[in-house]
Amino acid sequence: MLEYISGTPFLTWRSILDRVDPRSTISSRKASSSSDAFILDLYRNSLPLEFTRKDRCLTLERLERCIHSNYGASRFAISLFGSVVYGLDSDSSDSDISLFDAENPDGTRPIVTQGTPYDLRTFADHLRSSGFSIKAVITNANTPIISAKDPSTGIELDINVNHLNGSYNSLFFYHHGRLSPTLLLPLAFFIKTWAIQRGLSSSTLGSARNVTSYALLLLVLTYLVEIKAIENLFQQRSGSGWVDRDLVVQSKKGPPLTWKQRFSTGRGDGLPGEELVPISLLQAVEGFYQYVGRWEPMVSTEMVCLRVGGRTKRTRVTPQATMFVEDPFITSKNATGGVNASTSLLFFQEARRAKDILNRGGSVQGVLGR
Known part of the structure; x- marks a missing residue:
């Protein structure tokens, strides 16, 4: 219990x-x-x-x-x-x-x-x-x-x-993981592993060179929502379980701000929801790198926004060619805000490399350099 x-x-x-x-x-x-089996085993073997x-x-x-x-x-x-x-x-x-x-x-x-x-x-x-x-x-x-x-x-x-x-966004991801235990988290762990091995994600890199695990998880989840492979708990209309709270966020640069924390916990009431698209883990990996590839030429004008369920026009100005993944819980915040232009460029280059490996018939192991 x-x-x-x-x-x-x-x-x-x-x-x-x-x-x-x-x-x-x-x-x-x-x-x-075998690719799906590898990704599932990779995730399962990470169990502490x-x-x-x-x-x-x-x-x-x-x-x-x-x-x-x-x-x-x-x-x-x-x-x-x-x-x-x-x-x-x-x-x-x-x-x-x-x-x-x-x-x-x-x-x-x-x-x-x-x-x-x-x-x-x-x-x-x-x-x-x-x-x-x-x-x-x-x-x-x-x-x-x-x-x-x-x-x-x-x-x-x-x-x-x-x-x-942090407690609210962790709760949100916890409920999303329960919705699709064999898709969201195994895919997110694969992408996290790839980013670490390609030198894109590590706290030791410093904020300008580190695409955080949180930003990667937001990017993966937004991608799955946009292709309708998983529900968006911000947008779910039916269901009896809801988180609906005000959150006061302190700032050293100004007065505290209040943000609405409202999302479903995924406990449905039997009403029909949005029809989801079945997808294998291999298809999800291939699709993720294609998704990133489509974002690259638009990165200066588009941001990834989970609340609206996909990429959308930027509402705030940031340095040109840097990624903008909106934090859905504090929407004035860019989850990749510390990442500089050269790291953004490297991220897109590595995503193209991974996509090319898979397009040439390579394996998901090859994407990880194994």
């Missing part, structure tokens, strides 16, 4: 770590081709080991004890977000955490922060006293964080306080 943080649509961290991971139920035995799950539990139990002993047990709750929520994590993935504040459920920052985790430097001292090592305390960012590590397990944490946009 899944449990939720009281008053929120967010799963508790225990429910996330204890639930059945979608990768554990995937089988390639009935795959329609059981000892990683147990180590994450031990670390979060330690974090929870620290929070309860210093700030009480009722106000702040651990909300996991990122790849571990929707099933694209690995053994080496950090744990991204937002501390949900029950007194400010919309993400508002209180005026008085003394004696709360919002005072990050004091919070970091409490973490040290609880046995965590502190790598960094970053207070001058749009999302201030504590970067920490549990020496007893090796698990690394990035902790913010009540910046909930």
Whole structure:
């Protein structure tokens, strides 16, 4: 039975770590081709080991004890977000955490922060006293964080306080993954693997050269929505499960802004939905690189916009020839905003290379350089 943080649509961290991971139920035995079987096996084999799950539990139990002993047990709750929520994590993935504040459920920052985790430097001292090592305390960012590590397990944490946009987008991707467990996530993992191996995606590259996993997932999902291979939970009209909240997003450059978080959780009520196009994983991979190829000559004037279900005319000016993948949860934000023109060009060049390999009869393994 899944449990939720009281008053929120967010799963508790225990429910996330204890639930059945979608990768554990995937089988390639009935795959329609050897290429589909390879992609499914690639995704399934990324499932973190059981000892990683147990180590994450031990670390979060330690974090929870620290929070309860210093700030009480009722106000702040651990909300996991990122790849571990929707099933694209690995053994080496950090744990991204937002501390949900029950007194400010919309993400508002209180005026008085003394004696709360919002005072990050004091919070970091409490973490040290609880046995965590502190790598960094970053207070001058749009999302201030504590970067920490549990020496007893090796698990690394990035902790913010009540910046909930990551929790909302992770919930959205979680529900999308449940809609199509053998399409969206295996395809996204393949594209993520390709991007890493081609030097396009890694936090070590720096923001100007890193097409983030989040941006890639948005791009893959928008592509699948545009070709009608998967429903768009922003646009679903029928169904009984909905997330409908206001989210206040803090900014160091100006006043806080409020964004509407409204999407379906995919729990239908039996009404007919949009007819979807069946597609194999090989067809999806081929189609993705073709989709990127069609976007390339229009990249200066078009953006990828999941809310409208595909590519659309840019509404904001960015440097010419740089990618614009709109963040559907904070629509003023470009999910590829840090990527420079040369990295955008390299991304399109690598996509053309992959498309050419497949057009010449090459394999999906060849696309990954295997």
